[in-house]
Amino acid sequence: MGNSAIRMGVDIGGTFTDVVIEVEGKQFSTKVLTTYIAPENAIIDGLHQVCAKAGVAPSDIGQIIHGTTLATNALIERRGAKTALITTEGFRDVIEMRTESRFEQYDLNLTLPEPLIPRQSRFSISERVDATGGVLVDLNRAEVEAVADQLNAAGYESIAVGLIHSYLNPYHERMVRDVLAEKLPDVMVSLSSEVSPQMREYERFNTVVANAYIKPLMKSYLGRLKGRLEDEGANCSVFLMHSGGGIISIESAADLPVRLVESGPAGGAVFAANTAARYGLDKVLSFDMGGTTAKICLIKNQTPKTSRVFEVARTYRFKKGSGMPISIPVIDMVEIGAGGGSLAHIDSMRQIRVGPESAGSEPGPACYGRGGDKPAVTDADLVLGKLDPNNFAGGSIQLHADSSADALVNVLGKTLDMDAQTAAFGLAEVVDENMANAARVHAVENGEDLSEYTMIAFGGAAPLHAGRLCEKLGVDRLLVPTGAGVGSAIGFLRAPFSFEANRSVYMKLSDFKPDVIKSLLTELQDEATGFVRSCDATSDIISEFKVYMRYTGQGWEIPISLSAEQATLPDADTFLKLFEADYSALFGRTVDGMDVEITVWSVNATTPPEQVAQIALASDTGAATVAGQRALFDPALATVSDAQVVLRNDMKTGQTVQGPAVVTEDETTIIVPSSRQVTAQPDGTIDMTTKGAQV
């Protein structure tokens, strides 16, 4: 069964499949092109590459942790199974009617995304549970049997069951499943009361539908993967990264594949959290910028912030509301359409706009010289001196600065009366401001002040922009860890076994029922622990309790963490105090005279976090060897300066470089603004700080 000290992380992304093997703390990684038709092929390819690099055999591997965008892509590309929905009579169109609103108010030709399941595949049955969980209309077994016959005749492969108020009373949904199991034993069934037992029918139904839709595909893929790995001799356990930042068994993943959505980015957040732990940082902003999007996440006390609902498959310029809501525990990330390939244009107000349209890899930014004639963020970076045209992606792509300049002048400069450099400055400032705004809004929504934060940057384009972002956000320290190009896959290796169970049950503090709370939390704890125990038979399991509270009448709950003691001996006064403290931290005041209610209860069961040895910060050992000089535009000073060029590999522990500078490596380039300096830390992390600041 392999050696427990040898573990492999695999992240299937849209373009590349990243594979990392860790042998006694040492990492070997590779990037292989994703093979869409049979994604396991790329994994096997990568497996052999990293095994060769590490000098181990596949059979030596003790554990494989896997994360993938396959679930997300299946939802975006509508490549799921032939799926039907069974729902309460009178509510056939919940997933189609959405919120009955337009996510873009000024577009007369707006079209809404089609639901995953069209109307003729949505069946309703007479039954009804009310808002207290009581049964208003009994379920009629014969009616369900008749629907089962119809489903059979039409050949559906997967069935979602979503009934009104089933999060309070799952009995009818379970009866439907029993009938389907008898009549259609080969068809997969997903219940909304199991996949997402939360109030709000649109989100819950959509989540169970998404789960059912991708279940056959994911189940078959995971089965094939296991088989192929065994064929290659890797017969160790395989675990899956989930969107909440932990790992679950391959069987749980096949049952609840919707929880795999966003597993790649979750791995990135865990990677950043692990770096935060090494540096003993309690307030971290992770910043991941790739070719098409940038992702921002708050990490407090080395734990990424989580949320209960997010939106996948946005169809309209990344606009909120244009995708489909999925209510599952998820790491709370802001994603905006800003990456190296994002294209710029001028709008009718003569303002520079950047993204979300992206140049992709073909034709790519203008500087690739493959026919792209619109300026991308990479073009601006090149013209501003941030990139070396002769040494991009390790020299594998020759960049053409003149093509960038032409595109910048033609698309932006002519209208705005700017030369290529000023247009590049404008483009870069706009994209950096967009990202900074997203970070600011996210921080404000969470009641956080970013000036107390440290940024951790990874992803190909992040180190080019992170320094400027720190200036804009008033962040004094930035870490760029090693392995940033395969950060998600490394993150998988650092993730605990975990599972979060949650449920909507309304309770006012004026009607506080400690016994109900105790049994509810115990039930959730048992459910969550069960998932974790199936992965690890012996480890300690920690339970983290959270309740979502609000003033009665409000629509927005805030998450309140409870200690184990507060959860086992619930007390209304304590709950109120905890709520008021967090509410005033967020909104500056509390509201007198209002009752407070709890809407959602959640228990996250997790194995204890890996013990991370804190790094002893390097002391200054003098200036690093300078490999050269180049002209670099500094946006804060709005002028060109003469920057030192340093090779990252040349930087010894403790060596420093004063900005303006560029620190280069094959995968990326770290831009050090004039206001900053960098130090190489013992683990290879580049530590950037404001000159003269105490951090």
Next chain:
Amino acid sequence: MSTPSNVAYQVMWNRMISVVEEQAQALVRTAFSTSVREAGDLSAGVYDTAGQMLAQAVTGTPGHVNAMADAVGHFIRRIGRENIFEGDVYITNDPWEGTGHLHDITVVTPSFHKGELAGFFGCTAHIVDIGGRGFGADAASVYEEGLYIPIMKLVNRGEVDQTLIRIVRGNVREPDQLVGDIYALATCNEIGHRRLIEMMEEFGLDDLNGIGGFILENSRRATLECINALPHGEASGEMTVDGFSAPITLKVKLSIEQDRILSDFAGTSGVDKKGINCPLVYAKAYACYALKCAIAPEIPNNAASLAPFEITAPVNSIVNAVHPAPVALRHIVGHFVPDAIYAALDQLLPNTVPAEGAGCLCNFQVSLRPRTDAAHTVGARRAEVLTFNSGGAGARPQFDGLNATAFPSGVMTMPIEATEHTGPVIIWRKELRPDSGGAGKFRGGLGQYMEVGAQEGHEFDFQAMFDRVDHPARGRQGGENGAPTTIIQDDGAKMYGKGKQFVAHGRRVVLAFPGGAGYGPVSERDPELVKRDLARGYISTETAARDYGMTQQEIEAVQTAVTKGEMVL
């Protein structure tokens, strides 16, 4: 400090839009009113010292757009510049100087930087209750519609006016919620203010004159470019809807001229006796919204981008109701203004605007109480439940109308599971209404069915706020009309489209909300889309045969395919 560069101004404009969005999000998170938190019935903006709006949050609904743009000017005039101090907060719910009815509270906060007035933040929210008769059309004058708060100081140099707070508390049904909402409005302005000052410090600004001028100049030029690219001309449009006491005709003459578009509502019906009248600010908001959608959709709302859209209407017409006309449900008339505008605009700009849609939101309020015709049931209680719902939108020149989607309003519906938690109401049905979309080359959006009852032991008053019972949405360019609104009790008892009506214990209200109208002749509809509509059940077999000319054989082929699971796209 030298003049900031064009690049710096670009960054600042972006930042200001982000600032007002943060301001709006803070309101969504802290407000108590369902209409704000679930439905987004709010707006937030930043203004220069002259009261000109510089930026407005994207989050919000069109009805507040122009109304908010004008409001701050009224505040400056009423408060008096000499009385504006750091730490002040102002308030009103004046329908004519705010946003059209007493249920909208507008709060304005002056923003001081280095001891000098730099600008203002303003925000508006639709609140739960303002006393009076409650939210509905039944009042005969604005005096009956609730408490009136003239433009005044809520906070004077940091000190809250407790007298005002006591008067407010004493006059409304949900005092804690309303006071909570008022503070939420003040807090959201405060958040906007703090972020603006951070920006001014970062860029070394002493005032907003430079960036304000940059925003307004670029917006004005862009708007005029859009307008001046249109053919000049005049056209008139009119439409008739149910109204309350009598049908209402909205008449508008649109003139596209150099540098402006004028909408003149001369000939529009006079005010109604009941509370569906619309102050001019609100009619202006929707007229302007309709025109901006069609002509200049990407230009953000601010004083300069709104100015070229001029609107006039005769005093005492239903789109220019003056004090003391009742105006609580001004949205009903306001939501029809775009369809009236489009009737005219279609003649000047062919192939641009949609056919008529459901228009006004299909809202209703349910006032539940323990049954009075028999002994009390244990646990029976009183509750007020307001819901927002939508009919179908009109078909477009190249697309079908959106099913059960609000237009022109920007608000969202509430989940029925959430609605049922707010009171002992039961929503038995909420789903699409087949055959309600007007036929055409492009089909109108479907309306929806709803069925509303109460938990055992309750009876209720049903406050209806519907239109299009007698006047369904009219097709455009040869498209057919949408289906009208119907409202009835489950035992067949008649109900009316508007007003408060009693529903006895055990009875349900059965509603069918209107569909949008079709666009273009039905003969030109793509046969594949007709088959798809039949497969999905958007149209019945009868409609497929009668309106779209499908043969029996074709219909059966579709039905068989669906049964076999072959046509499930």
